[in-house]
Amino acid sequence: MRAVNLKSNWAILLALTIGAQLPIGKAHALPVFARQTGQECIACHISFPELTPYGRYFKLTGYTIGQRQWVPLAMMAQEGITSISNNNSTDNTGAPNGSVINRDNNPLFAGYSIFLAGKATDFLGAFIQYTYNNVSNAQSPAAQLKGATATDNTDIRAVYKYYEPSELELNYIFGFTLNNNPTVQDVWNSTPAFGFPFTTSPVAPTPGAATLIDGGLAQQVAGYGVYAYLKKTLYVEFSLYQTADGMLSWMRHGQDPSSEARLQGVNPYYRVALTHDWGPHSAMIGAYGINARVYADNNNPSAGTNRFVDNAFDAQYQYITNPHVVTSQFTFIYETQHQDANFASGAASNPTDVLKTWKAKLTYYYQRKYGATFQYFDTAGTIDPLLYPPGSDPSFSSSINGFLNGSPNSRGQIYELDFVPIQNLRLMLQYTAYNKFNGGSNNYDGFGRNASFNNTMFLNIWFAY
Amino acid sequence: MIKGLAVLVAVTTVLYCELSRGDEPTADTKKAASKVAVELCSACHGPGGQSVSPLFPRLNGQVEQYLVAQMRAIKGKTRADPEASEFMWGMVRSLDDSVIVALAQYYANQPPMHGAATGPAALREEGNKLFHNGVPANKIRACADCHGDNAEGQYIYPREIEGASIFPRLAGQHSAYLVRQISVIQNQLRDSPIMHGIVRQLTEDQKQALATYLESR
Numbered sequence: 001m002r003a004v005n006l007k008s009n010w011a012i013l014l015a016l017t018i019g020a021q022l023p024i025g026k027a028h029a030l031p032v033f034a035r036q037t038g039q040e041c042i043a044c045h046i047s048f049p050e051l052t053p054y055g056r057y058f059k060l061t062g063y064t065i066g067q068r069q070w071v072p073l074a075m076m077a078q079e080g081i082t083s084i085s086n087n088n089s090t091d092n093t094g095a096p097n098g099s100v101i102n103r104d105n106n107p108l109f110a111g112y113s114i115f116l117a118g119k120a121t122d123f124l125g126a127f128i129q130y131t132y133n134n135v136s137n138a139q140s141p142a143a144q145l146k147g148a149t150a151t152d153n154t155d156i157r158a159v160y161k162y163y164e165p166s167e168l169e170l171n172y173i174f175g176f177t178l179n180n181n182p183t184v185q186d187v188w189n190s191t192p193a194f195g196f197p198f199t200t201s202p203v204a205p206t207p208g209a210a211t212l213i214d215g216g217l218a219q220q221v222a223g224y225g226v227y228a229y230l231k232k233t234l235y236v237e238f239s240l241y242q243t244a245d246g247m248l249s250w251m252r253h254g255q256d257p258s259s260e261a262r263l264q265g266v267n268p269y270y271r272v273a274l275t276h277d278w279g280p281h282s283a284m285i286g287a288y289g290i291n292a293r294v295y296a297d298n299n300n301p302s303a304g305t306n307r308f309v310d311n312a313f314d315a316q317y318q319y320i321t322n323p324h325v326v327t328s329q330f331t332f333i334y335e336t337q338h339q340d341a342n343f344a345s346g347a348a349s350n351p352t353d354v355l356k357t358w359k360a361k362l363t364y365y366y367q368r369k370y371g372a373t374f375q376y377f378d379t380a381g382t383i384d385p386l387l388y389p390p391g392s393d394p395s396f397s398s399s400i401n402g403f404l405n406g407s408p409n410s411r412g413q414i415y416e417l418d419f420v421p422i423q424n425l426r427l428m429l430q431y432t433a434y435n436k437f438n439g440g441s442n443n444y445d446g447f448g449r450n451a452s453f454n455n456t457m458f459l460n461i462w463f464a465y
Numbered sequence: 466m467i468k469g470l471a472v473l474v475a476v477t478t479v480l481y482c483e484l485s486r487g488d489e490p491t492a493d494t495k496k497a498a499s500k501v502a503v504e505l506c507s508a509c510h511g512p513g514g515q516s517v518s519p520l521f522p523r524l525n526g527q528v529e530q531y532l533v534a535q536m537r538a539i540k541g542k543t544r545a546d547p548e549a550s551e552f553m554w555g556m557v558r559s560l561d562d563s564v565i566v567a568l569a570q571y572y573a574n575q576p577p578m579h580g581a582a583t584g585p586a587a588l589r590e591e592g593n594k595l596f597h598n599g600v601p602a603n604k605i606r607a608c609a610d611c612h613g614d615n616a617e618g619q620y621i622y623p624r625e626i627e628g629a630s631i632f633p634r635l636a637g638q639h640s641a642y643l644v645r646q647i648s649v650i651q652n653q654l655r656d657s658p659i660m661h662g663i664v665r666q667l668t669e670d671q672k673q674a675l676a677t678y679l680e681s682r
Contacts, residue, residue, distance in 0.1 A: 053508075279519065
């Protein structure tokens with residue numbers, strides 16, 4: 001096996017990071033929305049993808065501000081290095097089983113995305129992302145990485161703007177959204193789709209339990225709904241989600257049919273938010289949720305469904321001045337899992353389980369160039385040994401994904417430093433620390449692996465054009 | 466001959482005024498400008514130009530000719546301070562000159578901008594003195610000489626003061642925005658030779674005092 005000089009790889013990427021701090025001329029190359037509006041990225045973003053009040057207005061009005069581009073394309077790519085605290089795994093017999101991740105401490109091209117996005121007419125716009133994921137089988141014992149392409153976040157909008165002749169601002173925005181990920185259409189960064197962390201290591205282990213609305217349906221469903229933003233104060237939305245089948249199947253193109261989430265019928269989603277801007281401050285409090293029936297076995301629909309009822313509370317605060325920006329997001333998701341099919345088939349120990357997640361994040365940016373973020377996350381729920389099996393379960397090829405005593409609980413912190421030397425490029429150093437992972441702090445997998453073994457240092461370059 | 470020369474000067478003056486001001490917008494152009502103001506400009510500059518965020522200047526009750534001059538400078542990219550290029554170049558690029566004039570009239574005709582009295586009264590009083598008296602020792606002339614005794618701004622063409630005839634309203638403007646503009650003028654990030662000469666010796670405290678006073682007017 002080729003000897004790897006660990007220090008040289010980090011040194012190379014750090015050198016690139018430091019090199020990027022040398023004076024660089026102002027970028028004239030702009031991603032597609034910036035090309036459409038003629039504005040710099042900071043007009044709409046704190047730091048992509050987090051939105052400013054104007055950025056939220058741009059999205060709510062259907063991505064239609066500015067001049068339609070004849071080539072409405074953009075791209076982004078990411079490259080990084082991941083290092084986890086302990087990269088040694090064991091199999092379900094306790095024997096050494098190679099590395100947890102097969103590209104630890106090595107530069108790794110994570111993938112790229114192509115965007116078809118922007119204004120179609122004064123009333124119609126879209127955000128369509130198609131992604132090549134270079135890391136679709138990241139964990140050992142895979143011999144090598146295998147990439148795959150798939151439809152990513154998609155949001156197509158039609159909008160109607162209304163105001164009385166005597167009014168001086170746009171007080172009524174009505175819209176229709178067609179999208180493939182609950183909360184991708186949301187304009188606040190406290191909801192899962194565009195919530196922090198905005199990028200993570202493509203190879204590091206992550207906790208096994210998450211609520212359905214927290215990415216569980218992403219790019220597997222088609223949602224259609226209507227929304228209204230009234231007097232810059234009240235936002236209301238109602239949408240329905242179904243499996244992206246038939247003429248909407250392109251919205252889940254590239255997903256694995258055997259493992260993707262498939263919904264029964266149409267499933268309701270709601271979102272309400274109250275907002276207020278004053279001086280340099282912008283604040284929101286809101287709620288969102290989904291009630292979804294998910295098939296237990298995609299190959300056997302007669303096996304029935306499990307119903308997930310997610311209700312969430314969220315809040316956001318932004319303080320935006322020149323040169324200081326402070327932002328904060330919070331969300332609490334409460335999920336009731338009606339394990340109708342799983343309990344009947346013996347895949348769950350309880351007919352009903354609860355899973356709760358909360359996240360709180362604080363960000364500071366100086367001159368929109370130098371940023372620091374801290375987030376605390378915590379997931380906890382009902383003990384269910386069949387739903388959250390231990391690492392010794394034969395269904396796991398490696399022990400690291402096992403759960404301790406049937407507990408889904410995980411919690412930890414994320415620390416992140418960002419540098420944006422030019423608007424197209426973000427350099428990031430992110431550290432994720434786990435106090436608890438899959439139910440335990442110590443020996444969560446039954447073979448001596450501690451939560452902290454999965455602590456991850458991730459150095460990343462994110463380029464967009 | 467003198468009479469003929471006088472007629473020539475008068476005609477030239479009238480023509481120059483008309484060329485500088487631009488043709489009076491039509492009713493359709495005014496309607497289009499109003500639509501732009503409500504659907505686009507208000508997103509940052511607030512309803513009728515009374516912006517909420519200090520990142521974006523208030524426009525309501527601003528001197529019409531000043532707004533025309535600034536929008537033309539932004540469109541021509543001769544105004545190149547960072548915020549102008551980052552936010553405004555794209556906004557104005559697709560506006561034709563008649564809409565620019567109509568937009569300027571729209572905002573000039575709004576009820577004048579107003580701000581809050583913030584900061585210590587002593588700071589505002591210092592700003593008051595600076596505004597009306599300047600700093601003669603540093604050859605900083607009084608702002609009121611050009612911007613008006615009440616900081617209301619003025620357009621005094623064909624008369625000029627130090628080569629300029631358009632002076633923006635400052636009363637009621639965001640103090641943070643005023644401080645920032647003085648700073649970019651001091652650093653010559655915004656091309657304003659006359660203003661640069663006047664403000665280049667203002668200290669940070671003096672800028673803050675002036676701006677705090679002006680927002681409270």
